[in-house]
Amino acid sequence: MTRLIVPVDFGEVAANAVNYALELAPQFETGVALLHVVPEDDQFHRAEVEMEKFKERFKSTDVELKSYILVGNLFEDIAKAAELLEAYMVVMGTSGLKGMQYLFGSHALRMMTNARTPFLVTQENPPKAEIHKIVVPIDLSTEDKRIMSLAIQASRLFEARIHLFVAHHTDEFSRNSTYRNEQFAHKYLNEHNVHHTTTHADGNKDFDKELLDFAELISADLVTLVNHKEQGFLNLLGKNFDQNLITNDKGIPVLVLNAHQYKKLNDIFDVFA
Template structure:
């Protein structure tokens, strides 16, 4: 049976442990390897950092179907995480948002810079993020094909937990935009049927802040994880702020996010 690989960039802070704990939690549900990754600025720091990371591993309860690895290497977080993830064929990167040492205060824009440098989906956690079984995932989309690139990874996660994916968008008074939305919904429903994932679709009123409407929906439906595709050409105004508000949401929920590629046929 093939194994997954999850990478956890760990900066030797508490939020790094939160990201590792969440990866281990996922490892109780899926057969996976977990690589604890730290990038240093010179080789002299490698041995001592490796020892610290192995001490962290030894302090954790590792599920029997999880293999742990440590990699400390010279590199830069904005270029080398992606190279390592691609080289190792990683399925997922789990990262905290408030690490201060090697991760240059990964709050908001810094986290987005790391995410957009990578091809692999992320799950972003905050220090207070809890690991609870995922029964409901929300996927906010817009009218761009790029926004649909999260549909497949969110569906894969949903199947692991037998969760329901809630795909949400906004209603449109314009007939053309309304038809585009209906086409998107049909496409997504067909995709989730193929994957064997449960799906609900809800269109929210067109007025008001989309991020506030998303979070209101999250509270109403008891969502455990938010998933979205980040793309700078989004039709949503101020999408950078929208994405950052979701990865640092006040409910401290984990957020799956992928840097969307320019359209074509990449959206699934």
């Protein structure tokens, strides 16, 4: 069964995401499905032709590669297709925020708002899909057990080390709350015998910038992010943590986990335990 889905528009960013998914697929012991959505029926045939041309770029792969074309709404139907195909994950390429998208959110963000399937977002030129170092941010909003449980499952699947990166706060309440989250993370990871390190932000920059600088410094392969759907992604001042992380310019893939996916994600990772 195909369990990794890649939305494609036949461009270079999508092609990079496909290559990343093809490298990742053997770790999940699964195939890859390409998905393209057109708004009108009269565009279907042309999309079929483009899809066949696009698939030729990956003919040397040993991974099973399927393709689907849907007529509908891009932002709704990719999420629906992922559920229908029982996908483990959607691997999606993004070139970040451009122009007016900066105000209204990137395509990737809008699709993830409707998704009940995890998204692994890659940038224009993603690294090889060899995941050895996973960065997990620790801050006030950390949903302790959920994030740590998923981090543990991911570390076991990829045989990766967890790197906790703890936010810096100056006020006592925030500092104490973050400290409690950090201590819980240590305890939970130690109880499950997960190798991990801890680094503290120094507070000289916004937390998302410090986090990405740290991830780049240690050559991290993945950053995890838990999104709260009800809070939305976008901040009109451009300071939204989720958005800045997902559209980062350092080429670091981001695994986006929605809080309401918790049970499903544990079921997914349990397959490989």
